[in-house]
Amino acid sequence: MVFDTPTLFLCVTIAGYAGSAILFAFQKVWKSRSRACSQSLVLWSAGLFVTGNGSVLIGLRGTIPDEFSIILANALIVLGTGLRRGGFAAFLGRPRFLGGYAAIALLWIALCFYPPFMNSFISRVNFMQACLIGSCLWVIWMAFRQNPENLKSAKLLGVTNIIECTAYVWFVIHQNILLFPTFLSVFQQDFMTAYLVTILASIIMTMVLPACMVIERASHRFKEEALKDPLTGLxxxxxxxxxxxxxxxxxxxxxxxxxxxxxxxxxxxxxxxxxxxxxxxxxxxxxxxxxxxxxxxxxxxxxxxxxxxxxxxxxxxxxxxxxxxxxxxxxxxxxxxxxxxxxxxxxxxxxxxxxxxxxxxxxxxxxxxxxxxxxxxxxxxxxxxxxxxxxxxxxxxxxxxxxxxxxxxxxxx
CATH class of the missing domain: 3.30.70.270 (Reverse transcriptase/Diguanylate cyclase domain)
Structure with a gap:
């Protein structure tokens, strides 16, 4: 298999669907999950599935109307990203802000009906990448500053999002310097290969880490219960x-x-x-x-x-x-x-x-x-x-x- 940009984009899409199925199945079979862990896994799974649908529509750009390959596709990516980040927030017991991501998706749709914005590829890129970068920063903050159990898997998710955030910044810098006119013209560039490899690695880690966090939390609780008196809590x-x-x-x-x-x-x-x-x-x-x-x-x-x-x-x-x-x-x-x-x-x-x-x-x-x-x-x-x-x-x-x-x-x- 030749890892050119179309192949890598296909791998990213498939990985999203695979991750969604794996996390949903894990949520069903893992009996020791708490309510927070169950909600987290469902949100992660839904987020990967919605993002995968957005990626499919982007991959069909040029063959289907722009209303689907641009407007709907990116709205789905925003919503999918929000569901994934909300899943992490639910796991940590923090506010999920799902309504905020829905508002961003609606704002994206509204802006796309404004011709100067819709006709400017650089404007659309900057809007979407800003959303993704902000989302990564939120996860990084939660992983390192709002992780009271000090879970290693949660910190590793923070590191993964640092790398993912770097990829988004890398993409924005190249786009704003080179000013490519369309997505298809960007798709053929060498830097896009590095970008997609990073995103693929991030999605693979996203398939693994939510389950790892659930298992690590359960392990911590089993250890705590083994060292606690169940009647008094001492x-x-x-x-x-x-x-x-x-x-x-x-x-x-x-x-x-x-x-x-x-x-x-x-x-x-x-x-x-x-x-x-x-x-x-x-x-x-x-x-x-x-x-x-x-x-x-x-x-x-x-x-x-x-x-x-x-x-x-x-x-x-x-x-x-x-x-x-x-x-x-x-x-x-x-x-x-x-x-x-x-x-x-x-x-x-x-x-x-x-x-x-x-x-x-x-x-x-x-x-x-x-x-x-x-x-x-x-x-x-x-x-x-x-x-x-x-x-x-x-x-x-x-x-x-x-x-x-x-x-x-x-x-x-």
């Missing part, structure tokens, strides 16, 4: 421990050890609540404590739910006294909030064990010690907090503890 045990271990590894270049505190919270009498009021109330209590924990412990603190009614907080660069006071405040806030929510009919308290250690102490070892602190607190009664230090030799020393029911007092200091 991190799960593995996520918190991994994050804490990463923090400790990041301290390897420091000359001195850094202290940190690990806290385990255990809700009192949660089994009795479940038995008396059912699993829904049990879940509500756990969710409430999760919200209180998130409100009181801000980053760089690492919080999560271990299992059942047990929650964890890892506090980097925090001493024992500050950690103890924060745990008291958190426990008291939860107890008071729950009492208010139940109009004082019943209450739930929290026992906690916290261990302060240096960064050379493994997180798993510190957590084992914190479990001992929780057990000690529960033996003392409801709403108790026990704080301990973990020595370098692995021994534990209890250093702070609440008085009886201290975390249950509303006005405790």
């Amino acid at each position: 991190s799960n045990r593995r996520a918190v421990l991994n994050e804490a271990e990463d923090w400790i590894r990041s301290l390897s270049e420091r000359a001195s050890e850094v202290s940190y505190t690990l806290v385990l919270f255990d809700l009192d009498d949660i089994a009795a609540i479940k038995k008396r009021f059912g699993p829904e109330m049990n879940d509500s209590v756990l969710q409430l404590f999760g919200r209180v924990l998130a409100e009181e412990f801000k980053p760089p603190a690492m919080i999560g739910r271990i299992e059942g009614e047990t929650f964890i907080a890892v506090l980097p660069d925090t001493n024992k006294e500050i950690s103890f006071l924060t745990v008291q405040k958190t426990s008291r806030k939860f107890t008071n909030t729950f009492q208010d929510a139940s109009n004082g009919k019943f209450g739930v308290s929290v026992c906690a064990g916290l261990v302060t250690a240096t960064s050379d102490s493994p997180v798993e070892r510190v957590m084992e010690a914190a479990y001992k602190g929780v057990s000690s607190a529960k033996r003392k009664g409801r709403g108790q907090i026990v704080a301990m230090d973990l020595a370098a030799n692995g021994s534990l020393k209890q250093t702070l503890a609440t008085g009886e029911f201290a975390s249950l007092r509303r006005k405790a200091a």
Whole structure:
């Protein structure tokens, strides 16, 4: 096959139709797609199909009336481009501006009924290429500035549009310098070959990247779900421990050890609540404590739910006294909030064990010690907090503890 401009133009047209069919089929078979992803794929597919129809009409220029090969063809390309860009915007949850592209298409049609514009090939070229360049710039902006998930496939789409935009600029520059009188005269030029090769490559990437973005987003969400507690939305045990271990590894270049505190919270009498009021109330209590924990412990603190009614907080660069006071405040806030929510009919308290250690102490070892602190607190009664230090030799020393029911007092200091 000889890759002259007619052949390349045919390849661009076929690629548009093929991309439309592939993305539509992918939208049907990919079961893990979200609503946004489904809408995005449908818009991308429709955009490629509409653009392909426009390309067919342009390819028939000289054999069919100009009303079809010029006016309708370019209007379809504007609409198809708008649908594709709108598909990307829908994927990112941004405004699609489909009405704006429809308005541009109507403006194009209106201008074509103005003889000075219709008879000027350079005017028509500049109008269309300006629309395409503006569209590419919008995609580039979204890919690099409005991509909160930092998806690599979305950034690659941005790079693709940079290349595509360069091709449009290349075409405009040549046309405005050489001032070709008709499309057919441009079609025979060598620079048109490079232009069509670039557009073909862009369309091929457009066939692949929307599906890649959907798959990458699903992969990210699967990873997030694997590291999250589904009931409270907090991190799960593995996520918190991994994050804490990463923090400790990041301290390897420091000359001195850094202290940190690990806290385990255990809700009192949660089994009795479940038995008396059912699993829904049990879940509500756990969710409430999760919200209180998130409100009181801000980053760089690492919080999560271990299992059942047990929650964890890892506090980097925090001493024992500050950690103890924060745990008291958190426990008291939860107890008071729950009492208010139940109009004082019943209450739930929290026992906690916290261990302060240096960064050379493994997180798993510190957590084992914190479990001992929780057990000690529960033996003392409801709403108790026990704080301990973990020595370098692995021994534990209890250093702070609440008085009886201290975390249950509303006005405790």
